[in-house]
Amino acid sequence: MRVLVTGSSGRVGRSAVAVLAAAGHDVRGFDLRASGRDVPGWQEITGSFDDPDACERAVAGIEAVLHLGAFMSWVEADRAAMFRANVEGTRVLLDAASKAGARRFVFASSGEVYPENAPLSLPVSEDHPLRANSPYGLTKLLGEELVRFHQRAGRMETVILRFSHTQDASELLDPGSFFSGPRFFLQPRIRQQERMGNSAVAELLRAADPGEPAHVLARNEAGRPYRMHITDTRDMVAGLVLALESDKAAGETFNLGATDPVDFGSLVPAMAEITGWPVVAVDLPGAGVDYKTSNARIRERLGFRPQWTIERMLQEAAGTWRTSTHA
Numbered sequence: 001m002r003v004l005v006t007g008s009s010g011r012v013g014r015s016a017v018a019v020l021a022a023a024g025h026d027v028r029g030f031d032l033r034a035s036g037r038d039v040p041g042w043q044e045i046t047g048s049f050d051d052p053d054a055c056e057r058a059v060a061g062i063e064a065v066l067h068l069g070a071f072m073s074w075v076e077a078d079r080a081a082m083f084r085a086n087v088e089g090t091r092v093l094l095d096a097a098s099k100a101g102a103r104r105f106v107f108a109s110s111g112e113v114y115p116e117n118a119p120l121s122l123p124v125s126e127d128h129p130l131r132a133n134s135p136y137g138l139t140k141l142l143g144e145e146l147v148r149f150h151q152r153a154g155r156m157e158t159v160i161l162r163f164s165h166t167q168d169a170s171e172l173l174d175p176g177s178f179f180s181g182p183r184f185f186l187q188p189r190i191r192q193q194e195r196m197g198n199s200a201v202a203e204l205l206r207a208a209d210p211g212e213p214a215h216v217l218a219r220n221e222a223g224r225p226y227r228m229h230i231t232d233t234r235d236m237v238a239g240l241v242l243a244l245e246s247d248k249a250a251g252e253t254f255n256l257g258a259t260d261p262v263d264f265g266s267l268v269p270a271m272a273e274i275t276g277w278p279v280v281a282v283d284l285p286g287a288g289v290d291y292k293t294s295n296a297r298i299r300e301r302l303g304f305r306p307q308w309t310i311e312r313m314l315q316e317a318a319g320t321w322r323t324s325t326h327a
């Protein structure tokens with residue numbers, strides 16, 4: 001199949017491109033940034049989703065689109081650019097794909113459309129009300145609406161995948177990584193909270209700083225460790241391939257992610273055993289993060305079988321840690 005993968009220089013897109021190309025699909029990438037991928041036959045369009053000319057070039061002759069590219073930011077200064085990329089960009093790309101005769105359009109949405117960090121009921125299923133409470137979550141919800149519009153218009157089969165939090169295993173123990181740095185390491189968390197203008201939280205964290213590199217164990221105000229899903233990129237790509245190829249996926253919406261959530265109360269001490277760094281537990285204001293999202297629908301209907309438990313991911317990350325400059 002001739003497949004366009006947007007966000008092809010990103011975490012999930014890179015991996016999707018490699019898996020689809022290895023399976024014999026004819027793959028084209030589309031991203032703001034060049035991928036640096038250098039394999040025979042590889043084509044990529046460098047440009048922005050909200051540029052109609054770039055979209056037109058990207059979708060020419062394409063049978064299916066995996067729209068994985070997006071601007072993920074929780075910083076106020078990025079807001080306008082994020083809406084342009086995620087909402088206007090998705091609108092322009094959908095129109096271009098439909099006009100070019102693409103048969104299927106798979107959209108990477110997010111658990112932030114519910115949102116998972118303030119669930120009304122657990123486990124969070126696809127039928128949970130959609131009440132995004134972050135600007136990023138809102139861009140994904142608006143993106144879904146645009147996708148549903150095209151499904152109703154009847155010219156393309158669409159599939160919406162509500163992504164779990166997703167990481168490469170190697171990112172787990174990397175204090176410099178976009179997600180894991182602030183999530184599991186104290187000093188990056190302090191810097192993130194300062195950047196986001198959360199000075200009260202930054203102060204709370206700074207007060208706990210032992211003055212040496214440390215892990216942070218985030219707990220809510222009642223002392224309960226955070227609990228959320230963390231899914232390996234490889235499992236997400238396996239789900240994407242099912243959404244792309246299965247007849248049963250057309251017109252559907254699925255949660256895509258690991259089956260079980262990860263309890264930071266056991267994960268962070270296990271990380272510290274590998275790094276040898278101290279764990280600083282901090283009780284943060286509010287209810288904190290504590291959810292379980294159901295992946296039953298994609299398991300039952302499409303046969304999704306995630307392979308990468310957090311234990312396997314951490315084992316792999318430990319190998320990277322031992323050869324890194326942090327060890």
Ligand code: NAD
Pocket residue numbers: 006007008009010011012013030031032033047048049050067068069070071072084085089108109110111163164165166167
């Ligand atoms: P990523 O940030 O690693 O990759 C996104 C890519 O999109 C980047 O390469 C970026 O250059 C590109 N991009 C951004 N704006 C663009 C624009 N205007 N035009 C062209 N390219 C643009 O993200 P990821 O982790 O690979 O996530 C893939 C998708 O999954 C995204 O849609 C994201 O919103 C969604 N998602 C991710 C997570 C997660 O935890 N990683 C969770 C929920 C949903």
